[in-house]
Amino acid sequence: MAVYTEVSDEELGAFVSSYDVGELWSYKGIAEGVENTNYLIHTANGPYILTLYEKRVRPEELPFFLDLMDHLASSGIKCPTPVRDREGKMLRRLAGRPAAIVTFLEGLWIRRPHVEHCAELGKHLAKFHLAGQSFGQGRKNNLSVQGWRPLFEACGPKTDEIADNLQREISDELAFLEANWPNGLPAGIIHADLFPDNVFFLGPEISGLIDFYFACTDMLAFDIAICLNAWCFESDNSFNITKARALLASYTGVRRLDDDEFELLPILARGAALRFLLTRVYDWLNANDGALVRPKDPIEYLRKLRFHRTVASTREYGLEKA
Amino acid sequence: MAVYTEVSDEELGAFVSSYDVGELWSYKGIAEGVENTNYLIHTANGPYILTLYEKRVRPEELPFFLDLMDHLASSGIKCPTPVRDREGKMLRRLAGRPAAIVTFLEGLWIRRPHVEHCAELGKHLAKFHLAGQSFGQGRKNNLSVQGWRPLFEACGPKTDEIADNLQREISDELAFLEANWPNGLPAGIIHADLFPDNVFFLGPEISGLIDFYFACTDMLAFDIAICLNAWCFESDNSFNITKARALLASYTGVRRLDDDEFELLPILARGAALRFLLTRVYDWLNANDGALVRPKDPIEYLRKLRFHRTVASTREYGLEKA
Numbered sequence: 001m002a003v004y005t006e007v008s009d010e011e012l013g014a015f016v017s018s019y020d021v022g023e024l025w026s027y028k029g030i031a032e033g034v035e036n037t038n039y040l041i042h043t044a045n046g047p048y049i050l051t052l053y054e055k056r057v058r059p060e061e062l063p064f065f066l067d068l069m070d071h072l073a074s075s076g077i078k079c080p081t082p083v084r085d086r087e088g089k090m091l092r093r094l095a096g097r098p099a100a101i102v103t104f105l106e107g108l109w110i111r112r113p114h115v116e117h118c119a120e121l122g123k124h125l126a127k128f129h130l131a132g133q134s135f136g137q138g139r140k141n142n143l144s145v146q147g148w149r150p151l152f153e154a155c156g157p158k159t160d161e162i163a164d165n166l167q168r169e170i171s172d173e174l175a176f177l178e179a180n181w182p183n184g185l186p187a188g189i190i191h192a193d194l195f196p197d198n199v200f201f202l203g204p205e206i207s208g209l210i211d212f213y214f215a216c217t218d219m220l221a222f223d224i225a226i227c228l229n230a231w232c233f234e235s236d237n238s239f240n241i242t243k244a245r246a247l248l249a250s251y252t253g254v255r256r257l258d259d260d261e262f263e264l265l266p267i268l269a270r271g272a273a274l275r276f277l278l279t280r281v282y283d284w285l286n287a288n289d290g291a292l293v294r295p296k297d298p299i300e301y302l303r304k305l306r307f308h309r310t311v312a313s314t315r316e317y318g319l320e321k322a
Numbered sequence: 323m324a325v326y327t328e329v330s331d332e333e334l335g336a337f338v339s340s341y342d343v344g345e346l347w348s349y350k351g352i353a354e355g356v357e358n359t360n361y362l363i364h365t366a367n368g369p370y371i372l373t374l375y376e377k378r379v380r381p382e383e384l385p386f387f388l389d390l391m392d393h394l395a396s397s398g399i400k401c402p403t404p405v406r407d408r409e410g411k412m413l414r415r416l417a418g419r420p421a422a423i424v425t426f427l428e429g430l431w432i433r434r435p436h437v438e439h440c441a442e443l444g445k446h447l448a449k450f451h452l453a454g455q456s457f458g459q460g461r462k463n464n465l466s467v468q469g470w471r472p473l474f475e476a477c478g479p480k481t482d483e484i485a486d487n488l489q490r491e492i493s494d495e496l497a498f499l500e501a502n503w504p505n506g507l508p509a510g511i512i513h514a515d516l517f518p519d520n521v522f523f524l525g526p527e528i529s530g531l532i533d534f535y536f537a538c539t540d541m542l543a544f545d546i547a548i549c550l551n552a553w554c555f556e557s558d559n560s561f562n563i564t565k566a567r568a569l570l571a572s573y574t575g576v577r578r579l580d581d582d583e584f585e586l587l588p589i590l591a592r593g594a595a596l597r598f599l600l601t602r603v604y605d606w607l608n609a610n611d612g613a614l615v616r617p618k619d620p621i622e623y624l625r626k627l628r629f630h631r632t633v634a635s636t637r638e639y640g641l642e643k644a
Contacts, residue, residue, distance in 0.1 A: 009430040025428035025524065028362050031351035040350050040362060042369070042428055106347040106364055108331040202347065 005037045005052045007095045012041075012050075015094045018085045019101060021045045032197075035213060037097070040104065047104035049080060052097040057213060059098050064139050065212050066090045066100060068132075068189065073103075075131035078124075078208040080105060107200025107207035116204055117196075118231050119246040124206045125194065125227060126254035129220045132189030141192065141216035143275050145181045148174055151278045158285050162298055170277070173305065177271050182219065182264045190223035191215055195230045221261040224251060225268035229276070229304050237303040241318035252322035262321045265314045273305035327359045327374045329417045334363075334372075337416045340407045341423060343367045354519075357535060359419070362426065369426035371402060374419040379535060381420050386461050387534050388412045388422060390454075390511065395425075397453035400446075400530040402427060429522025429529035438526055439518075440553050441568040446528050447516065447549060448576035451542045454511030463514065463538035465597050467503045470496055473600045480607050484620055492599070495627065499593050504541065504586045512545035513537055517552045543583040546573060547590035551598070551626050559625040563640035574644035584643045587636045595627035 007015075007027075016024040022044025030038040030049075037052040053062060066082045070090065073081035080102035082090040092099050110117050141147070152159075152174055159167040191198075193214040200207045224247075232243040251257075280298035287295045311317060329337075329349075338346040344366025352360040352371075359374040375384060388404045392412065395403035402424035404412040414421050432439050463469070474481075474496055481489040513520075515536040522529045546569075554565040573579075602620035609617045633639060 008433040010433065013430070023525075024430065026426075026430060026522070028350070029353035031353040047364070104348075108335070108346065108348060111330040111332065200348070203345075 004054050005095050005097055007039065007052070011095060012039075015092070015099070016041070016043060016101075018087075018092065019083055020086060021048065021083065021101070041101075048083065049102050049104050050094075050099065051102065052094060052099045054097065057098075061139065062091055062098055062100075064137055065215065067137060068135060068212055068215055069102065071135045072128065072131050072212075075134065077128055077131050078105070078206065079212070080208070080210055105200050105208035105210065107202050109197045109199060110201055111196070112235075113196055113231050113243070115240075115243050115246045117201065118243040119250040120201070120204065120206050121194075121199060121227060121231060122247040122250035122252075123254055124199075124209060125191075125223060125247075126251045128191060128209060129188055129223065130255055135189055138189075138217040139215070141190070141218040143192070143214070143279065144218055144222070145177060145271065148274060148278055149178070151282055155278070155281050155285055159281055162281060162284060163302060166281070166302070169302075170274070170281075173270070173274055173309075177267070177274060180267060181271065182260070182267065185219040185221055185261050185264065186258060187217060187219050189215055190218045190220060190226075192218065192223065192226065194223065194227050219261075219268070220255075221257065221265065222268050222272060224248070224261075225265060225272040226275075228265070228269055229272050229301075233304060233307075237300065237307070239307055239317070244317055244319060248319055249322060257321065259321070262314055262319075265317070265319070266308055266311045269311075270305060270308045273301050273308055277301035277305055326376050327417050327419055329361070329374070333417060334361075337372075337414070337421070338363070338365060338423075340409075340414065341405055342408060343370065343405065343423070363423075370405065371424050371426050372416075372421065373424065374416060374421045376419065379420075383461065384413055384420055384422075386459055387537065389459060390457060390534055390537055391424065393457045394450065394453050394534075397456065399450055399453050400427070400528065401534070402530070402532055427522050427530035427532065429524050431519045431521060432523055433518070434557075435518055435553050435565070437562075437565050437568045439523065440565040441572040442523070442526065442528050443516075443521060443549060443553060444569040444572035444574075445576055446521075446531065447513075447545060447569075448573045450513060450531060451510055451545065452577055457511055460511075460539040461537070463512070463540040465514070465536070465538075465601065466540055466544070467499060467593065470596060470600055471500070473604055477600070477603050477607055481603055484603060484606060485624060488603070488624070491624075492596070492603075495592070495596055495631075499589070499596060502589060503593065504582070504589065507541040507543055507583050507586065508580060509539060509541050511537055512540045512542060512548075514540065514545065514548065516545065516549050541583075541590070542577075543579065543587065544590050544594060546570070546583075547587060547594040548597075550587070550591055551594050551623070555626060555629075559622065559629070561629055561639070566639055566641060570641055571644060579643065581643070584636055584641075587639070587641070588630055588633045591633075592627060592630045595623050595630055599623035599627055 013024050025042040027039045027041040030040055035056050036054050039050040041048050041050050070082050072079050083101040084090055198211045228244055232240050280296050283295040284298050335346050347364040349361045349363040352362055357378050358376050361372040363370050363372050392404050394401050405423040406412055520533045550566055554562050556562055602618050605617040606620050
């Protein structure tokens with residue numbers, strides 16, 4: 001939660017007048033979002049989100065993300081649509097930062113998703129994957145298997161400050177996944193961070209997906225694995241098979257899974273758990289006391305990883321291929 | 323800038339359904355406001371502000387503040403209007419805190435007020451003072467002359483960490499003001515914190531006054547003195563007579579000043595400067611490193627105080643009685 005970059009009324013007024021969105025009526029810094037500064041602005045045309053991209057985002061990657069949102073929105077995916085200025089540009093600069101205005105999506109994110117939310121998610125995830133197939137650009141996933149060892153090494157022996165023998169446990173898991181990580185599965189644009197806080201609902205229906213700043217090219221089933229981890233565990237870290245079935249059934253109702261994709265879900269889920277375990281360990285060890293953002297608990301993802309290690313086949317989750 | 327209290331979608335949905343404002347469409351924590359947690363919520367009826375009152379606010383004083391806003395709004399003052407729930411209550415509880423919903427005011431606060439903004443302010447300040455006259459309640463100003471010495475003593479010798487001999491300088495000023503502080507001037511409800519960030523503009527016009535949580539009963543001219551300090555100094559701490567004239571002329575166009583009020587402005591301005599100097603010194607010395615709010619610079623108000631000490635009469639500001 002943070003506004004990192006303050007913007008004055010004069011700067012913002014001038015900035016907004018470059019767009020055809022009407023007069024600026026108000027703006028409020030939003031105390032959400034870890035990576036960037038977000039303002040909710042009201043103009044004569046309605047509400048928008050203004051994002052100022054902070055240091056963790058690489059400026060050269062911003063055209064990819066904005067083009068992707070533009071492509072998705074025009075393909076019928078409910079997501080923030082970048083607004084073009086009068087010159088047709090989606091990316092400008094404000095207060096010394098790259099900046100963009102996107103449409104505002106009404107909706108709430110669900111703190112405790114129910115089975116119905118998981119079903120709704122599966123459908124929209126599959127539609128998102130299909131829409132991504134016609135996007136002409138790609139981006140390497142820096143947080144897939146090749147990225148995990150550098151992250152693990154950057155954490156080093158201090159990893160054991162979080163849990164006894166955690167470094168050893170991660171090392172073993174990493175070696176296993178490096179040796180057994182699948183390839184050749186259907187690939188395309190994945191969201192790669194589709195946690196509940198990035199999915200808005202109005203009533204029982206999804207009103208939009210947000211935060212595409214981890215989107216990249218990878219195996220589509222890896223995105224399913226990320227969602228199984230983020231949506232189908234209870235707060236006591238037990239795996240809710242009913243939610244997983246609902247997610248998978250609604251996904252496959254839109255996009256059929258290959259046999260390989262289905263069979264390899266347990267190892268993809270282990271990889272997905274390790275990916276978030278590693279970034280959470282790293283963030284935990286590198287949090288500074290003055291930070292505005294509280295690091296997320298790594299142990300949650302250690303528990304999920306351990307669970308998936310006990311599963312030999314996708315059927316052991318209680319899941320069946322549609 | 324802070325959201326101190328997190329509210330879940332379920333809690334907030336249930337809370338909002340107690341009001342006749344339509345379905346909850348979205349809510350965003352606002353990274354502004356020092357004292358309380360504020361959410362900008364969109365419902366089917368439009369935007370509102372939800373405030374959760376944090377520890378610095380005394381719960382027993384909340385009815386005064388909400389009644390005041392209710393009275394002001396019904397008296398034609400542009401300000402947030404508390405929304406009553408279906409039982410007619412303005413004050414409820416949410417997430418363990420006292421909570422209220424008020425109407426949302428579109429508008430921007432002006433980082434660098436011009437003369438025209440000061441003129442607009444003077445008019446609205448006077449209207450606010452007149453509207454307050456018919457409010458049936460009162461509240462002691464804890465930050466008037468009787469409150470300054472306890473605050474000064476709580477700061478203690480560490481005060482000199484901020485500037486050489488600051489403790490001595492404040493001590494002398496305090497003794498002078500205690501001996502010479504006016505009484506008997508026209509009194510009523512004052513805002514007591516009408517800084518630029520509490521005044522919203524849409525174009526050249528004020529769209530609303532906000533943040534009444536320092537409002538109290540005191541000399542009306544003390545409120546003018548607070549505004550002269552907050553609006554009429556340049557960033558180099560020079561006093562802009564043109565702005566002060568504009569503020570005062572538009573104020574007196576709505577509410578005439580007594581001779582005493584006019585003559586005593588220099589000492590009221592000294593007191594107003596000391597009041598903010600003291601709270602800023604206190605906050606500076608008591609800021610903890612983990613705080614989400616950066617304390618404001620005390621030196622700015624030391625410079626303002628020193629300026630007012632050089633002024634023997636209101637005419638020396640370049641001001642004349644209307």
